[in-house]
Amino acid sequence: xxxxxxxxxxxxxxxxxxxxxxxxxxxxxxxxxxxxxxxxxxxxxxxxxxxxxxxxxxxxxxxxxxxxxxxxxxxxxxxxxxxxxxxxxxxxxxxxxxxxxxxxxxxxxxxxxxxxxxxxxxxxxxxxxxxxxxxxxxxxxxxxxxxxxxxxxxxxxxxxxxxxxxxxxxxxxxxxxxxx
Amino acid sequence: xxxxxxxxxxxxxxxxxxxxxxxxxxxxxxxxxxxxxxxxxxxxxxxxxxxxxxxxxxxxxxxxxxxxxxxxxxxxxxxxxxxxxxxxxxxxxxxxxxxxxxxxxxxxxxxxxxxxxxxxxxxxxxxxxxxxxxxxxxxxxxxxxxxxxxxxxxxxxxxxxxxxxxxxxxxxxxxxxxxxxxxxxxxxxxxxxxxxxxxxxxxxxxxxxxxxxxxxxxxxxxxxxxxxxxxxxxxxxxxxxxxxxxxxxxxxxxxxxxxxxxxxxxxxxxxxxxxxxxxxxxxxxxxxxxxxxxxxxxxxxxxxxxxxxxxxxxxxxxxxxxxxxxxxxxxxxxxxxxxxxxxxxxxxxxxxxxxxxxxxxxxxxxxxxxxxxxxxxxxxxxxxxxxxxxxxxxxxxxxxxxxxxxxxxxxxxxxxxxxxxxxxxxxxxxxxxxxxxxxxxxxxxxxxxxxxxxxxxxxxxxxxxxxxxxxxxxxxxxxxxxxxxxxxxxxxxxxxxxxxxxxxxxxxxxxxxxxxxxxxxxxxxxxxxxxxxxxxxxxxxxxxxxxxxxxxxxxxxxxxxxxxxxxxxxxxxxxxxxx
Numbered sequence: 001x002x003x004x005x006x007x008x009x010x011x012x013x014x015x016x017x018x019x020x021x022x023x024x025x026x027x028x029x030x031x032x033x034x035x036x037x038x039x040x041x042x043x044x045x046x047x048x049x050x051x052x053x054x055x056x057x058x059x060x061x062x063x064x065x066x067x068x069x070x071x072x073x074x075x076x077x078x079x080x081x082x083x084x085x086x087x088x089x090x091x092x093x094x095x096x097x098x099x100x101x102x103x104x105x106x107x108x109x110x111x112x113x114x115x116x117x118x119x120x121x122x123x124x125x126x127x128x129x130x131x132x133x134x135x136x137x138x139x140x141x142x143x144x145x146x147x148x149x150x151x152x153x154x155x156x157x158x159x160x161x162x163x164x165x166x167x168x169x170x171x172x173x174x175x176x177x178x179x180x
Numbered sequence: 181x182x183x184x185x186x187x188x189x190x191x192x193x194x195x196x197x198x199x200x201x202x203x204x205x206x207x208x209x210x211x212x213x214x215x216x217x218x219x220x221x222x223x224x225x226x227x228x229x230x231x232x233x234x235x236x237x238x239x240x241x242x243x244x245x246x247x248x249x250x251x252x253x254x255x256x257x258x259x260x261x262x263x264x265x266x267x268x269x270x271x272x273x274x275x276x277x278x279x280x281x282x283x284x285x286x287x288x289x290x291x292x293x294x295x296x297x298x299x300x301x302x303x304x305x306x307x308x309x310x311x312x313x314x315x316x317x318x319x320x321x322x323x324x325x326x327x328x329x330x331x332x333x334x335x336x337x338x339x340x341x342x343x344x345x346x347x348x349x350x351x352x353x354x355x356x357x358x359x360x361x362x363x364x365x366x367x368x369x370x371x372x373x374x375x376x377x378x379x380x381x382x383x384x385x386x387x388x389x390x391x392x393x394x395x396x397x398x399x400x401x402x403x404x405x406x407x408x409x410x411x412x413x414x415x416x417x418x419x420x421x422x423x424x425x426x427x428x429x430x431x432x433x434x435x436x437x438x439x440x441x442x443x444x445x446x447x448x449x450x451x452x453x454x455x456x457x458x459x460x461x462x463x464x465x466x467x468x469x470x471x472x473x474x475x476x477x478x479x480x481x482x483x484x485x486x487x488x489x490x491x492x493x494x495x496x497x498x499x500x501x502x503x504x505x506x507x508x509x510x511x512x513x514x515x516x517x518x519x520x521x522x523x524x525x526x527x528x529x530x531x532x533x534x535x536x537x538x539x540x541x542x543x544x545x546x547x548x549x550x551x552x553x554x555x556x557x558x559x560x561x562x563x564x565x566x567x568x569x570x571x572x573x574x575x576x577x578x579x580x581x582x583x584x585x586x587x588x589x590x591x592x593x594x595x596x597x598x599x600x601x602x603x604x605x606x607x608x609x610x611x612x613x614x615x616x617x618x619x620x621x622x623x624x625x626x627x628x629x630x631x632x633x634x635x636x637x638x639x640x641x642x643x644x645x646x647x648x649x650x651x652x653x654x655x656x657x658x659x660x661x662x663x664x665x666x667x668x669x670x671x672x673x674x675x676x677x678x679x680x681x682x683x684x685x686x687x688x689x690x691x692x693x694x695x696x697x698x699x700x701x702x703x704x705x706x707x708x709x710x711x712x713x714x715x716x717x718x719x720x721x722x723x724x725x726x727x728x729x730x731x732x733x734x735x736x737x738x739x740x741x742x743x744x745x746x747x748x749x750x751x752x753x754x755x756x757x758x759x
Contacts, residue, residue: 043630043631054631122634124633141630162275163275163277166619167615168612168615169272169611169612172548172605172612
């Protein structure tokens with residue numbers, strides 16, 4: 001009887017120690033779900049979802065405060081991916097889906113006020129006070145945050161044109177012909 | 181006799197090669213204009229180094245290679261550059277690409293060609309020469325050849341494979357090249373051999389080209405002892421025996437794994453036409469400005485032509501006299517080629533064949549039927565993939581799964597589509613899946629970069645805020661200390677000497693000769709003096725060792741300044757203000 005108790009107690013101590021050790025050694029910092037959600041977001045940092053950036057939106061989704069269909073740059077596909085990850089229903093996007101765009105500064109009109117540089121969330125605009133600014137097209141996420149601060153309205157959004165390099169093979173479609 | 185190996189799968193379509201081998205190679209006449217696309221190889225896009233209106237000579241470089249994996253492009257004939265801009269590309273999309281358009285002057289004047297004896301050069305210099313001459317893989321992949329001419333450091337080179345298999349139906353340009361210019365092909369392969377130093381050089385030729393094999397054998401014998409490790413090996417005709425991995429497998433028995441390059445196994449593979457152009461580039465100083473193109477299909481006179489790069493395809497096809505019902509041009513063979521959307525697109529380095537398309541020759545495919553899971557495609561796949569699995573997942577847009585089934589090992593040879601009893605365009609699905617995956621990969625990378633930059637910006641803004649707050653706190657503390665000191669001084673000073681104006685400043689010592697105002701003035705004077713001395717001491721650093729013309733210009737400007745401002749001294753101050 002006593003030996004049985006002792007064995008059980010010993011087992012409990014060993015297992016408890018192992019669990020305690022594991023909980024310190026393999027501690028998970030941060031919420032892994034937030035990171036997963038953030039990985040699916042397009043990182044435009046545009047704030048169109050109503051949150052100041054992709055990370056806060058991911059946090060809000062993880063907490064269940066925000067819906068999954070608030071990200072226009074992610075598009076319908078982004079909603080689908082989020083729904084897959086979270087096991088929620090797929091919803092229609094609550095905004096219009098736009099083709100991918102990039103901002104262009106009209107260099108003749110730019111007065112060099114640096115306001116757009118401050119607004120750009122991803123440091124994709126270069127320039128200095130009273131010098132012409134320009135946008136690094138490769139790094140522009142098309143978030144449109146630089147449009148409102150510009151006092152002379154010299155920034156325009158342009159859809160990214162299709163070139164031989166970014167052209168995609170189309171999904172094969174079977175032609176439906178009229179039966180004779 | 182070398183023991184041959186087999187590759188799995190493959191198909192045997194009708195070769196249709198006899199039509200175009202009856203006539204010898206002809207030189208295509210000079211076209212009305214030549215549109216030379218700048219991006220004709222894998223890797224960096226060459227930068228144009230000519231301008232509209234420039235006169236160019238035949239073989240003059242018009243595009244500078246960008247980066248190591250890139251190859252220069254050259255003017256195919258002498259003439260005038262009339263346009264640099266977007267022009268229809270030889271691409272299945274039908275989109276435009278950056279192109280230099282040259283109007284020939286009809287004189288066909290060469291640049292000063294400089295043949296070199298490559299035996300006297302360092303291997304690095306030979307590779308550089310090939311890059312400058314625009315030598316790329318002419319089998320269709322257009323990978324810059326110099327990038328393949330470095331042997332693996334750890335694995336000794338065993339075999340070098342020269343690919344003369346030309347397995348795709350209709351195409352005969354390599355066949356004719358080997359028949360008529362065998363010696364130069366062998367000499368070109370000799371250059372590659374001397375750079376890679378393999379133990380054996382195996383020239384693989386399919387057994388439906390006995391004349392080519394005989395010509396190559398004769399050339400090797402004629403060239404004598406220096407080429408004794410060369411061997412012509414006739415391989416059985418079976419599509420796609422001309423795929424690099426398949427030919428390596430057949431000739432050496434080595435299977436190149438997906439994650440490795442063939443050099444890791446001590447093998448490297450080159451096309452015969454590449455070897456030929458390498459020889460022309462080194463021994464004759466002629467860059468790649470033309471190539472052999474088979475013109476065949478629905479034409480009255482199928483034949484091989486030596487065509488200048490940039491010749492419009494429709495103009496070239498006219499030489500073969502296309503029949504009345506021709507309704508398109510296929511670039512490449514019927515298995516891997518594509519219908520050219522714009523027939524004005526130019527012949528590029530990758531163009532080995534133009535097939536006139538007609539509904540009779542290539543009847544439209546009957547509609548796609550459901551997959552019956554017969555597994556024929558898996559049996560035909562030369563890469564031992566499972567096309568039916570990849571098809572299901574591509575169709576369902578489940579791209580992660582297609583990658584699990586190694587979709588990127590697919591060489592798009594078309595064997596699976598060829599054998600499919602349900603006539604499913606399998607390769608089209610794979611191409612679709614591949615380009616979707618690439619796009620996603622690019623987007624993911626862009627998102628990652630955007631996230632990093634965003635986080636860095638936030639970090640920077642926070643740091644700046646903290647720094648500013650610290651500065652403000654310091655200034656406030658200093659202000660407070662100063663005020664306290666003043667209060668102390670005011671309290672200790674005799675009340676009767678404090679004039680209203682000097683109540684706030686520290687009271688002077690009773691024995692001081694000057695008033696507080698004078699002290700202030702003196703301080704300002706001293707500061708100005710210091711600034712003047714500093715200005716005089718600082719000399720602009722960018723005006724040493726200037727050419728006389730610039731010095732003269734500076735002198736003129738100084739003179740103008742003196743005239744306008746009275747003294748030359750004001751000029752730098754003015755400059756500072758502008759900065």
